Amino acid sequence: MPGKWGDLSARVWSGLAMGVVGIGAILLGGVWFQMLVIFVTAVMVWECWIMIRGSSPVSGMLLAAGVASVMAAQVFGGPETREFLPLFLVAPLVGILVLPRERLTFAVFALSIQVAGWGLAHVRLDYGVTWLLWLVGLVVVTDVAGYFAGKALGGPKFWPAVSPKKTWAGTVAGWAAAGGIGAFFAVLTAAGPWIVLLSVLLSLAGQMGDIAESAFKRRQGVKDSSALIPGHGGLFDRFDALLGAALALLLVAGLTGLPGTAP
Numbered sequence: 001m002p003g004k005w006g007d008l009s010a011r012v013w014s015g016l017a018m019g020v021v022g023i024g025a026i027l028l029g030g031v032w033f034q035m036l037v038i039f040v041t042a043v044m045v046w047e048c049w050i051m052i053r054g055s056s057p058v059s060g061m062l063l064a065a066g067v068a069s070v071m072a073a074q075v076f077g078g079p080e081t082r083e084f085l086p087l088f089l090v091a092p093l094v095g096i097l098v099l100p101r102e103r104l105t106f107a108v109f110a111l112s113i114q115v116a117g118w119g120l121a122h123v124r125l126d127y128g129v130t131w132l133l134w135l136v137g138l139v140v141v142t143d144v145a146g147y148f149a150g151k152a153l154g155g156p157k158f159w160p161a162v163s164p165k166k167t168w169a170g171t172v173a174g175w176a177a178a179g180g181i182g183a184f185f186a187v188l189t190a191a192g193p194w195i196v197l198l199s200v201l202l203s204l205a206g207q208m209g210d211i212a213e214s215a216f217k218r219r220q221g222v223k224d225s226s227a228l229i230p231g232h233g234g235l236f237d238r239f240d241a242l243l244g245a246a247l248a249l250l251l252v253a254g255l256t257g258l259p260g261t262a263p
Contacts, residue, residue, distance in 0.1 A: 018229070018238065019140075026124065026132055033124055034075045040235055041117035042068040044243075045091055047225040047236045048109045051217065052095075052102045059098070067091050071114065075121040088114040105216060116246040123249065127261060130189060135202070135249060138181040139242045142174035142203040143210075149173030163214040171207060178203030191260035198252065198259065202245040209244020213237070 025036040046064040053059065070087045091114065092107035099106055124132045150170025158166045182199030185191060213236060217225065224233025252258065 022136065023133075026129060026136065029124055029129060031076075034072075034121055037075055037117045037121045038068050038071045040239060041071050041113055043228070043234075044113045044225075044236045044239060045110050047234045048106055048113070048216075049095070049099075051220045051222055051225060052099055052106055063091060063094060066094075067110075067114065071117060074118050085118075088118070102219070105219070109216065112247060113243060115250070116243045119246050119250040120242075123246075123253075127258060130185075131258065131261075134181065134185045134195075134199075135245060136242065138178040138199045138203055139206045139245050141177040141181055142206055143241060145177035146170035146174040146207075159211060162218065163211050166207075166211070166214075174207060175200050175203050189260055191258070194259040202248050205248035206241035206245035209247075210241045212244070213240035 022036070025033045042064040045067045046060050049060050049063055070090060073084060073087065088111055091110045095106035095110060096103045120132070120135075123135065146166070147170065150165070150167040150173075153167070153169040155167050155169045157164060158168050158171045178199045179196050182196035185199075186193055186195050189195075213225070217223065225236035226234030228234050229238060249258075
């Protein structure tokens with residue numbers, strides 16, 4: 001397919017495959033979802049590492065194995081494992097000590113990725129499948145609506161210095177789509193109308209996660225975080241928005257609790 005829609009076919013098929021695996025793991029829960037969180041988290045930290053250090057297979061794989069071990073200790077355990085959350089600092093500290101440049105950048109991303117992964121595992125455990133489907137759903141529709149509206153309508157860029165392809169049309173379309181997901185869940189659950197506003201805010205947080213990763217890639221002079229997924233790049237390219245939304249959700253849940261849930 002030529003022109004501006006040339007990447008659509010690969011994006012659709014890869015997206016469908018990821019959707020089947022992701023939704024299946026979310027619905028199954030338990031060890032299946034936990035293993036997916038561990039894998040995705042470790043790979044995303046590895047991608048951050050290779051974008052800075054280059055293809056360094058030994059150090060990258062050792063780091064990924066370490067992150068996977070830390071994540072496994074956290075997500076397989078109960079609430080008592082939260083006292084070991086400082087172990088999430090191990091990978092950032094390795095980056096600060098070993099990397100030749102972008103040490104602080106790597107540390108921030110590595111810590112954020114691990115905390116977000118831990119948060120997603122506990123959203124599934126503490127709040128149930130409905131809330132996790134809501135979070136993933138609003139991130140997906142934000143991305144899809146933004147992609148099609150941005151491609152079809154074009155117009156002024158949202159933040160051209162950082163993300164030259166992202167338009168205001170796509171950004172606002174993403175907010176509207178996320179609000180629609182929130183309205184659907186407001187009817188489906190006891191969350192009430194506040195979930196619509198929260199959906200839009202998390203949509204914005206997801207877009208900021210996408211922009212942060214775009215800025216990181218531009219600094220490293222790379223187009224994608226890796227080439228693992230045809231049409232999509234790496235896992236970090238696909239889950240950067242979920243990273244931002246998950247961190248925002250953790251903040252809201254910690255400060256006020258989620259709408260319609262017991263404190």
